[in-house]
Amino acid sequence: MHIRMNWNAVNFDWNHTRAFLVTAEEGTLSAAAKALGLTQPTLSRQVSALESDLGITLFERVGQRLVLTDSGMELLEHARLMADAALQFSLAATGQSQQIEGSVIVSAGELDAAFRLPKIIAKLRREEPGINIEVIVTNAASDLKRREADIAIRNFRPTQNDLIAKKLGEEVGWLYGTKDYLEQLPQFTDFSELKDIQIIGFDRSNLVSNVLNQQGWQLSKHNFKLITSFQLLQLELCKEGMGLIFFPEHLGDNDPSLIRAFEHMGPVIRLPVWLVCHQELRTSLRVRRVFDFIANEFSQFLDQ
Amino acid sequence: MHIRMNWNAVNFDWNHTRAFLVTAEEGTLSAAAKALGLTQPTLSRQVSALESDLGITLFERVGQRLVLTDSGMELLEHARLMADAALQFSLAATGQSQQIEGSVIVSAGELDAAFRLPKIIAKLRREEPGINIEVIVTNAASDLKRREADIAIRNFRPTQNDLIAKKLGEEVGWLYGTKDYLEQLPQFTDFSELKDIQIIGFDRSNLVSNVLNQQGWQLSKHNFKLITSFQLLQLELCKEGMGLIFFPEHLGDNDPSLIRAFEHMGPVIRLPVWLVCHQELRTSLRVRRVFDFIANEFSQFLDQ
DNA sequence: TAATTGGTATGCATATTCGTATGAACTGGA
DNA sequence: TCCAGTTCATACGAATATGCATACCAATTA
Numbered sequence: 035m036h037i038r039m040n041w042n043a044v045n046f047d048w049n050h051t052r053a054f055l056v057t058a059e060e061g062t063l064s065a066a067a068k069a070l071g072l073t074q075p076t077l078s079r080q081v082s083a084l085e086s087d088l089g090i091t092l093f094e095r096v097g098q099r100l101v102l103t104d105s106g107m108e109l110l111e112h113a114r115l116m117a118d119a120a121l122q123f124s125l126a127a128t129g130q131s132q133q134i135e136g137s138v139i140v141s142a143g144e145l146d147a148a149f150r151l152p153k154i155i156a157k158l159r160r161e162e163p164g165i166n167i168e169v170i171v172t173n174a175a176s177d178l179k180r181r182e183a184d185i186a187i188r189n190f191r192p193t194q195n196d197l198i199a200k201k202l203g204e205e206v207g208w209l210y211g212t213k214d215y216l217e218q219l220p221q222f223t224d225f226s227e228l229k230d231i232q233i234i235g236f237d238r239s240n241l242v243s244n245v246l247n248q249q250g251w252q253l254s255k256h257n258f259k260l261i262t263s264f265q266l267l268q269l270e271l272c273k274e275g276m277g278l279i280f281f282p283e284h285l286g287d288n289d290p291s292l293i294r295a296f297e298h299m300g301p302v303i304r305l306p307v308w309l310v311c312h313q314e315l316r317t318s319l320r321v322r323r324v325f326d327f328i329a330n331e332f333s334q335f336l337d338q
Numbered sequence: 339m340h341i342r343m344n345w346n347a348v349n350f351d352w353n354h355t356r357a358f359l360v361t362a363e364e365g366t367l368s369a370a371a372k373a374l375g376l377t378q379p380t381l382s383r384q385v386s387a388l389e390s391d392l393g394i395t396l397f398e399r400v401g402q403r404l405v406l407t408d409s410g411m412e413l414l415e416h417a418r419l420m421a422d423a424a425l426q427f428s429l430a431a432t433g434q435s436q437q438i439e440g441s442v443i444v445s446a447g448e449l450d451a452a453f454r455l456p457k458i459i460a461k462l463r464r465e466e467p468g469i470n471i472e473v474i475v476t477n478a479a480s481d482l483k484r485r486e487a488d489i490a491i492r493n494f495r496p497t498q499n500d501l502i503a504k505k506l507g508e509e510v511g512w513l514y515g516t517k518d519y520l521e522q523l524p525q526f527t528d529f530s531e532l533k534d535i536q537i538i539g540f541d542r543s544n545l546v547s548n549v550l551n552q553q554g555w556q557l558s559k560h561n562f563k564l565i566t567s568f569q570l571l572q573l574e575l576c577k578e579g580m581g582l583i584f585f586p587e588h589l590g591d592n593d594p595s596l597i598r599a600f601e602h603m604g605p606v607i608r609l610p611v612w613l614v615c616h617q618e619l620r621t622s623l624r625v626r627r628v629f630d631f632i633a634n635e636f637s638q639f640l641d642q
Numbered sequence: 643t644a645a646t647t648g649g650t651a652t653g654c655a656t657a658t659t660c661g662t663a664t665g666a667a668c669t670g671g672a
Numbered sequence: 673t674c675c676a677g678t679t680c681a682t683a684c685g686a687a688t689a690t691g692c693a694t695a696c697c698a699a700t701t702a
Contacts, residue, residue, distance in 0.1 A: 041360055041373045044424045048352035051427060056345055064649065069345045073691055078650065080689095088431040089468075091626070095650075099698090105434040112430050116423035120348045123355060123416040127392040130409035136393060181347035367680065377661055382680065384659095399680075403668090 046087050052120075053080035054092055055113040058102055121181055122314075128184070128321065129314040137166035138324045141176035141183035144265045149285050154331045158324065165320055173263055178312050184321050185328065189305045196313045200329055203336030205305040206283040209233070209295040215275045216295055225252050232277030234268045235261045242280055245303055284335045307336055350391050356424070357384035358396055359417040362406055441470030442628045445487035448569040451475040453589050458635045462628065469624050477567055488616045488625050489632065493609045502615045504633055507640030509609040510587040513537070513599040519579045520599055529555050536581030538572045539565045546584055549607055588639045611640055 057066040057077060067074045085092050092106035102110065128136075142151055147169055155167050176182040178197060192199045220227055228251075235242060235258035243253040260276055262268055272279040273291050280302065286292045309329050315321040361370040361381055371378040389396050396410035406414065446455055451473055459471050474487050493509065524531055532555075539546060539562035547557040564580055566572055576583040577595050584606065590596045613636070615629050 043428045044356060044421050045374055046424075046428060048356055048424060051424070052348060052352055059343060062649065069343075070349055074650075075652080075692085076690055078652095082651095088434075089624075090431060090434050099649075108434060109427060109430055112423065112427035116420060116427055117348050119416065119420035119423045120350075120352060120355070123413065123420055124347045124350065126413055126416045127394060130412055131393045132409075133393045180344060182344045366678090368678085378680075379662090379682080380660055382682095386681095403679075 047080075047083065048116075050080045050084035050087070051113050051116060053077050054084050054106075055110065055117050057081055057093075057100065058106065058110050058113070062100065125181060125312060125314040129317045132319050134162065134320050134323065135164035136320050137168055138185065138321055139168045139170060139183040140324070140328070141170045141172060141178075141186040143173065143187065144171055145282065145285060146187055147171045148266060150332065150335055154328060157331065158327050161327075162323060165324060167324070178310060181312070184311065184315055185325055186310045187328075187332075188308045188310055191306065191308060192310045197310050198313050198316055199308045199310045200325075202307045202309055202329055202332045203338045205307050206301045206337050207280055207303045207305065208283055208286060208297070208301050209278045210272065210281045210286040210289075210292040211278040211295050212273060212275050212291060213293050215272075215277070216293055225250050228252075229256065231257055232259060233257050234271050234277045234279050236265075236268075236280075237261060237263050249299070249302070282335075283337075304337070307332070351384075351387065352420075354384045354388035354391070355417050355420055357381050358388050358410075359414065359421055361385055361397075361404065362410065362414050362417070366404065441472050442489065442625055443472045443474060443487040444628070444632070445474045445476060445490035447477065447491065448475055449586060449589060450491055452570055454636065454639055458632060461635065462631050465631075466624075466627060469628060471628070489629055490614045491632075491636070492612045492614055495610065495612060502629075504613045504629075506611045506613050506633060506636050509611050510605045510641055511584055511607045511609065512587055512590060512601070512605050513582045514576065514585045514590040514593075514596040515582040515599050516577060516579050516595055517597055519576075519581065520597055533560065535561055536563060537561050538575050538581045538583050540569075540572075540584075541565060541567050553603070553606070586639075587641075608641070611636070 053066065053070070056069055057063055060066045060069055063077045063081070064074045067077045070077070081092065088109075090105045090109070091103055092109065093100035094103055140151070151169060155169070158165065158167065170176055170183050175188055176186050178184075178186055179194065187202075189205065191201075219231065233242070233246075233253070238261065243251075243258070246253055260271055262271075268279045269281070271277070272281075278295050281292070283301065286294065309325060309332070311321060311325050357370065357374070360373055361367055364370040364373055367381045367385070368378045371381045374381070385396065392413075394409045394413070395407050396413065397404035398407055444455070455473060459473070462469065462471065491506075495503070495505075523535065537546070537550075537557070547555075547562065550557055564575055566575075572583045573585070575581070576585075582599050585596070587605065590598065613629065613633050615625065
C-alpha cells in the first residue's frame with residue numbers, strides 16, 4: 035500500500051534555506067556569497083525571498099550589518115540540521131560514485147605537504163589523470179566529519195568510529211641542527227650543562243619540552259627563544275644556526291646541512307602515522323584509489 | 339575563535355535533491371511533478387542534473403518506468419533525512435510566522451480614511467488575508483514612538499531620525515465649491531470684491547487663511563462662519579452650497595458635484611505626503627508588507 | 643569634514659530555468 | 673495487430689534568477 039504523502043510543507047526553495055544558513059554563519063551576505071561561489075546581490079535576494087516565503091523577518095537590517103532576529107535564531111538551528119543532512123547526502127553520494135574522474139581533498143601537515151606529497155601527487159597524477167587533488171595544509175586536524183577533507187594524514191589514532199584508518203608506520207623524530215651549531219655546544223656529562231641550548235619551538239604549549247624533560251632534559255622557556263608554528267620557517271632558522279629543531283628522520287637525514295643532535299641518546303619520539311578517511315567514502319572508487327596510493331607510497335618515508 | 343567552515347560539501351542544488359526524493363517516493367516523474375506543483379519535464383531535468391552533478395545513476399530508465407538503482411536506494415535514505423529536516427524547518431517557520439501576533443495599526447486623516455484607504459485595505463485583505471488592519475483616524479499626528487500606530491500617513495517630513503519614512507508624492511490642494519455656489523459669486527477683478535465669500539474652515543487656527551492671504555486674498559474671520567475639523571462634514575456642508583472647501587485634487591475632481599474654484603489661479607497649496615513607520619518595520623514582515631503595499635497603492639492619488 | 647572602507651540594495655542585460663507543445667517508447671487490452 | 677493510455681525526452685518561447693555596475697549607507701580614518 036502506498037501512502038500518499040503531502041509534500042506541501044517541503045515545497046519551498048531549499049537553496050534559499052542554504053543561503054540563509056550560510057549568511058547567518060558567515061555573518062555577512064558578502065562572505066556567504068564568497069563561500070558559496072555566488073554574488074552578494076544573489077544572496078541578498080535569496081534571503082529576502084525566503085523571508086517573504088516564510089512570512090518571517092530573519093535578519094534585522096541594522097546599519098551595515100545583518101543581525102539575526104529571534105525567529106531567525108530559532109530557525110537557524112533547523113537550517114543547521116538540514117545542512118547536516120545535506121552533508122551526509124553529499125558524502126553518501128561521493129561514496130556511491132563509481133567514476134574515477136573527480137577531485138579528492140587531502141589534508142596534511144606542512145612538512146608532508148612540502149616534502150613528501152609533491153612526488154606522490156605527481157606520480158598519482160601521471161597514473162590517474164582523471165583525479166584532481168586538492169591539498170589542505172593545516173596544523174590542526176581537519177574535520178573529516180564536516181568534510182573539510184576526504185583523506186587526512188594524522189599522527190594519532192582516530193577516535194570517531196565512522197572513520198576508517200590505516201596505520202602507515204611510525205615517524206621517528208630527532209633533534210637536528212647545523213654542524214656549526216652542534217660543534218659550539220659544550221661537551222657535557224649532565225643535562226644541566228646545556229641550559230643555554232636553543233630549540234626552535236612550535237608554540238607556547240609545552241608539548242616538545244615535556245617530552246624532552248621526561249628524558250632527563252631540564253628545559254624551560256629560556257630554551258625556546260624562537261617560536262613559530264610554521265615548520266618551514268623553523269627549518270630555515272635552524273639552517274641559519276639559530277638552534278635545534280625537532281624533525282622527522284627521513285627528512286632530516288636527507289638534508290646535508292642537518293645533523294642529528296645527541297644521536298647516541300636515540301630518537302626523541304616515535305609518532306604513529308595514520309591515514310584516515312570517512313567511512314562513507316570507502317565505497318568511492320576514486321577516494322579509495324587515492325587512499326591506497328598514498329598509503330602505499332608513504333611507507334617509504336616511515337619506519338614500519 | 340571563529341571556525342571557518344567549508345561549505346563546498348553542501349554546495350549542490352538542494353532542490354534537485356528534493357526532486358529526486360519526491361520522484362522516488364511517488365514512483366514517476368509525472369506524479370512527482372504534480373505533487374510539487376511543477377511539470378514533468380522540469381522534474382526530468384532536475385533529476386538528470388542531480389545525476390550529472392553527483393556522477394551517479396539514480397534511476398534506471400527501464401521501459402515506461404524509473405527504477406531506483408542500488409546507489410539511488412542508498413541515497414534515498416539520506417534524501418529522506420534531508421526532507422525531514424526541511425519539514426521541521428518549515429514547521430518551525432510557520433510556527434514563528436504565526437507567533438507574530440497583533441494587527442497592523444495604520445494612522446490616517448479623515449479624507450484618506452474615508453476615500454482612499456477603503457479600496458487599498460480591501461485589496462490588501464484579499465492579497466493578505468492573514469493581516470488584520472486597524473485604522474486610527476485622527477487629525478493630529480499619531481505618536482509612532484508610543485506605538486499608537488505602526489504606520490502613519492503624514493503631510494510633513496518626520497523629524498525623529500529613528501523612524502523610517504518614504505515620500506509618496508505631493509498632495510495638490512484646490513478650493514472647491516458647488517456649481518451653484520460658484521455661479522452666484524460676483525465677477526471680480528480684485529480680491530476685495532470677494533469679501534463675503536464663505537470658506538468652511540478647519541479650526542480657529544489661521545492656517546488656511548494665512549496661505550490664501552499670502553496669495554493675495556484678503557480673508558478674515560468673516561469668511562469662516564462655518565468651522566469644523568470633521569472634514570466629511572465640511573464636504574457635506576460644501577455640497578449644500580454653504581461655501582468653499584479646501585480639498586485634494588484627486589478627490590475633488592472625482593466628485594461630480596464639486597468644481598474647482600478660481601482654477602486659473604492654480605492650486606492653493608502642494609503638500610508632501612509621507613508614509614512613516616514604527617521601528618517594528620524592521621522585525622515584522624507584516625508591517626513591512628502593509629507599508630510597501632500602501633506606498634505602492636497610494637501613489638495613484640498623488641502627484642509625483 | 644572629507645575620503646576610505648566594508649557592507650546592503652537596486653537597475654539592467656543576460657543566462658539559466660521553466661512550462662507548453664510535441665514526439666517517441668512502452669504497456670495493456672480489444 | 674492496432675489503439676488508447678501511460679510515461680519520459682526534446683524543442684522553443686517565456687519567465688525567472690543571476691551577475692555586473694552602481695547607488696547608498698554606516699563606521700572608521702586622515
